[in-house]
Amino acid sequence: MKINTILKASRYALPIFFILGIHSQIHAQDQIIPLWTEAIPDAIYNSNYQEKEISKEGIVQNSSKVITPTLSVFLPNESSTNGASVLIFPGGGYSHLAIDKEGTKVARWLNTLGITAFVLKYRLPNEQIMKDKTIGPLQDAQEAIRYIRRNVEKWKVNKDKIGVMGFSAGGHLAATLSTHYNEKIYQVSDSVSAKPDFSILIYPVISMNNEITHKGSQNNLLGISPSISLIDKFSNEQHVNSETPPAFIIHATDDLVVPAENSINYYLALKKNKIPAELHLYEKGGHGFGLGVKETSQYWTKDCENWLRGIL
Secondary structure, X not given: OOHHHHHHHXXXXXXXXXXXHHHHXXXXXXXXXXXXXXXXXXXXXXXXXXXXXXXXXXXXXXXXXXXXXXXXXXXXXXXXXXXXXXXXXXXXXXOOEOOHHHHHHHHHHHHHOOOEEEEEEOOOOOOOOEOOOOOHHHHHHHHHHHXXXXXXXXXXXXXXXXXXXXXXXXXXXXXXXXXXXXXXXXXXXXXXXXXXXXXXXXXXXXXXXXXXXXXXXXXXXXXXXXXXXXXXXXXXXXXXXXXXXXEEEEEXXXXXXOOOHHHHHHXXXXXXXXXXXXXXXXXXXXXXXXXXXXXXXXXXXXXXXXXXHHHO
C-alpha cells in the first residue's frame, strides 16, 4: 500500500515519524549486521590495521582492509517476495570490494525479482589480521550462509532456496563455498549447513592454476609462490562433485583480466557430474561490467532472471 493511500484512509493525521517508519519498511535497505556474534575465528588483533572506504555522494563505492565482516540486508516489497534469497560476494581481486557496483546495485535488482538479498562485506586475505589468510574469506562465507539459515523466519525466506552470487574474485569465493562448504575451518556450535542451494557466477575467477588464474587474486589469497597442493585446493573446477549446487555462469570472451576458461572449465566439471548448469559466453563485454554496461554483456540479467524462474 502506498503512503498516500494510507494517509487518505486515515481519519487522523499521522505523526511524521510514523510515516517515515512505514516508508523505511516499504523501501528497505534495511540493516547492516555484524556477521560474527562472538570472536572472529583465528583473527589477529592489529591496532595499525584500519578499514578504508571510498564513498561518492554518501554511498560507499569501495571497501578495503576489512576487519569486521558485515551482512547488509535488502528486502523486496513484501507483496512480491518469493521466499528465495541470494548472498552476494562483491569482487576486487581479494584486495578490495566493489561494494556498490557488485553489491548494493545488484541487491536492488534482485529485490525487483522478489528475492531477498544479502551483501557480504568479507575479510580480505592478509597475514596481519589472520592466522591463515587462505581460509579467512571462506570462514566469512560459510558463516554468512549459516547466519541466513538460522534466521529464515526473521526474513521470511526459504531455508532451501538460499543461493550465492559472486563477481570476479567474489565469484571465486562463491565457487569455493559451493565446493568447500563441508570443510571444517572454524568451530561451529550447531549443525546448520553452509551449502548454497544454487550459485550465480559473474566473470568469476574459478581456478588458481597458473595458466588461467587472475594473478592478483592468486597472490592475495595464496601468496606469491604458492605450493602445487595449495593451488589445487583452491582451483574449484577440481572439486566439483555430484553434490555441488547448480550454477548460472556468464563470461565475456574478450575478458583480458580473468580468462573465460575459468567459467568454461567449471561448467564442464558440472556437466561431467550431471549438475544442472547454464553458461553464457558473450563475444564482447570485457571484465567488471557489473549489471551490464556495454556490448552483449548488458543482457545477462535477463538471461539470469529466466534461469532463476526455472529453479525457484
